[in-house]
Amino acid sequence: MTVDSVSSPVFPMELLPRDDVLFKLILPLVTAEDWLRLLKTCRQLNTLLKSFFITNKTLRITNCPNVGPEEFRILTENATNLRSLNTSGCTWMTDELLGIVLRNNQKLNELNLSQTTRCSPLSFQILTVNCPQVTKLVLRDCPWVNRSSLSYFSSHYSVRKPGQQLEDVLLNMSKSLRTNLKAKTKAKYRGKDKLYDNMKRKGEPGNRRSLKRFRNLLELDLNGCDQVTNDNIEALAKVFRHLEILRLGSIPSITDNAMKSVAIDLRQLHTLDISFCSRVSNAGVVTVLKHCSKLKTLEIGGQQFRENFIDFLHQKQINIFFKKTEKRAESDSMQPSSSVAPSTSSLVSPSYFDGIVLGMTNVPGFSSK
Numbered sequence: 001m002t003v004d005s006v007s008s009p010v011f012p013m014e015l016l017p018r019d020d021v022l023f024k025l026i027l028p029l030v031t032a033e034d035w036l037r038l039l040k041t042c043r044q045l046n047t048l049l050k051s052f053f054i055t056n057k058t059l060r061i062t063n064c065p066n067v068g069p070e071e072f073r074i075l076t077e078n079a080t081n082l083r084s085l086n087t088s089g090c091t092w093m094t095d096e097l098l099g100i101v102l103r104n105n106q107k108l109n110e111l112n113l114s115q116t117t118r119c120s121p122l123s124f125q126i127l128t129v130n131c132p133q134v135t136k137l138v139l140r141d142c143p144w145v146n147r148s149s150l151s152y153f154s155s156h157y158s159v160r161k162p163g164q165q166l167e168d169v170l171l172n173m174s175k176s177l178r179t180n181l182k183a184k185t186k187a188k189y190r191g192k193d194k195l196y197d198n199m200k201r202k203g204e205p206g207n208r209r210s211l212k213r214f215r216n217l218l219e220l221d222l223n224g225c226d227q228v229t230n231d232n233i234e235a236l237a238k239v240f241r242h243l244e245i246l247r248l249g250s251i252p253s254i255t256d257n258a259m260k261s262v263a264i265d266l267r268q269l270h271t272l273d274i275s276f277c278s279r280v281s282n283a284g285v286v287t288v289l290k291h292c293s294k295l296k297t298l299e300i301g302g303q304q305f306r307e308n309f310i311d312f313l314h315q316k317q318i319n320i321f322f323k324k325t326e327k328r329a330e331s332d333s334m335q336p337s338s339s340v341a342p343s344t345s346s347l348v349s350p351s352y353f354d355g356i357v358l359g360m361t362n363v364p365g366f367s368s369k
Contacts, residue, residue: 013045027052032061036071054078062088062112069097076101083107088114088138095119099126106130114140114221121149128153135217140247141224147232154235219245223273226251233258237265247273249299249323259284263291273299275323282309289316299323 016022027035027049035053039046053075059082061067061075069092076082082105087093093116102108102123108131113119121144127134139145217240222228228251237243243266248254254277262269269292274280282305289295298313302322313320 013048018048018051022048023052023055028056028058031064032059032071032075033064033066035075036067039074050078055081057081057083059084060086061090062086068092069094072097076104080104081107084110086110086112087116088112088140091115091117093119095122095126098123102126102130107133109133110136112136112138113142114138115142117141117143120144121146121152124149125152128156132157136219137217138219138221139225140221143225143227145222145225146227147229150228150232151235154232154239157239216240216242218242221245221247221273222251223247223249224251226253229253230255230257230261234261237261241265242268244268244294245271247271247299248277249273249275251277252279255279256281256284256287259288263287267292268294270294271297271299274304275299276301276304278304282306285309285313289313289318297321 013022013026016026030038035049039049056079059075059079061072067075067090072087072090072093077100079101082101085101085105085108087098093113098113098116098119099122103126111127111131111134113123116123119142124144220236220240220243228248230253233248233254234257238261246262246266246269248258254274256279259274259280262272269288272288272292272295274285285298285305295318297319299321300323302324310320
């Protein structure tokens with residue numbers, strides 16, 4: 001750095017420490033649209049930005065009208081270190097564009113693909129196979145999230161069957177592998193020890209960490225994915241038992257059976273969204289409330305349950321958020337509940353399960369039989 005550059009009224013960005021200042025503290029605060037503008041300013045900044053894209057950890061292009069398929073390719077063609085990707089509202093997104101990013105960035109932790117309507121179940125398959133470390137997955141209003149793609153997602157990360165013992169594998173391969181592993185004797189064939197060491201490393205628990213991490217998915221948002229079924233929720237709950245936030249709003253097929261699955265398996269759940277799920281009754285909510293002791297927040301439609309049931313939930317110290325409309329992708333459509341619940345008529349039948357079966361007969365909306 002020269003004296004002239006320091007005394008200059010305009011401080012050149014290129015003179016700042018690249019890795020410790022520009023890449024970590026400044027450029028991550030700039031929007032994707034501004035990155036694209038900076039690429040066109042001069043050759044030095046163009047080179048600098050392209051180097052930044054390789055190590056960049058966060059890419060958010062929601063509400064960016066000037067970013068399209070070509071701009072997305074520029075931002076991601078060399079990206080291999082992304083941890084968070086948000087393409088919400090990018091209706092131009094395709095399997096080809098998304099698939100390349102998912103394959104090249106296998107350490108993604110947070111992924112928001114809401115309203116990517118031009119993708120297909122192929123994108124879900126690529127995500128399932130290539131991104132095992134995702135802890136937050138938002139798929140609002142994605143028509144390609146259907147029964148079969150969710151079944152594949154669940155079954156791919158279900159519990160593995162016990163594998164064969166190393167000696168059994170070697171014996172099965174073995175006309176030339178005469179080593180007795182238990183007796184620790186060695187055969188004379190070249191490459192045998194290396195093969196044994198490689199197979200032993202593959203069998204160690206450390207190589208199953210990615211599976212374990214994905215099964216620790218903490219947040220799943222399926223709002224508006226109207227092809228999701230109760231069976232899907234049951235399978236997801238059995239695999240991803242550490243879910244803390246589950247959003248199932250505006251899915252017409254969700255019933256109390258799904259709530260039963262949630263109650264049985266998701267004991268860490270603290271936030272549940274069942275807004276505009278008209279087939280979920282008081283009994284389904286109470287079932288979750290009874291078994292999910294950490295549940296603190298419930299999101300529902302503005303006129304989904306009767307006033308006396310809302311009062312009952314308040315007494316259980318549940319924070320209730322009312323959604324005014326069924327506009328699913330807008331978070332500002334939710335309003336916090338007040339101490340006075342809206343006076344409505346219930347949109348659901350008051351009792352799907354018998355209150356006696358649940359062990360709670362003093363809940364509003366239940367009738368003893």
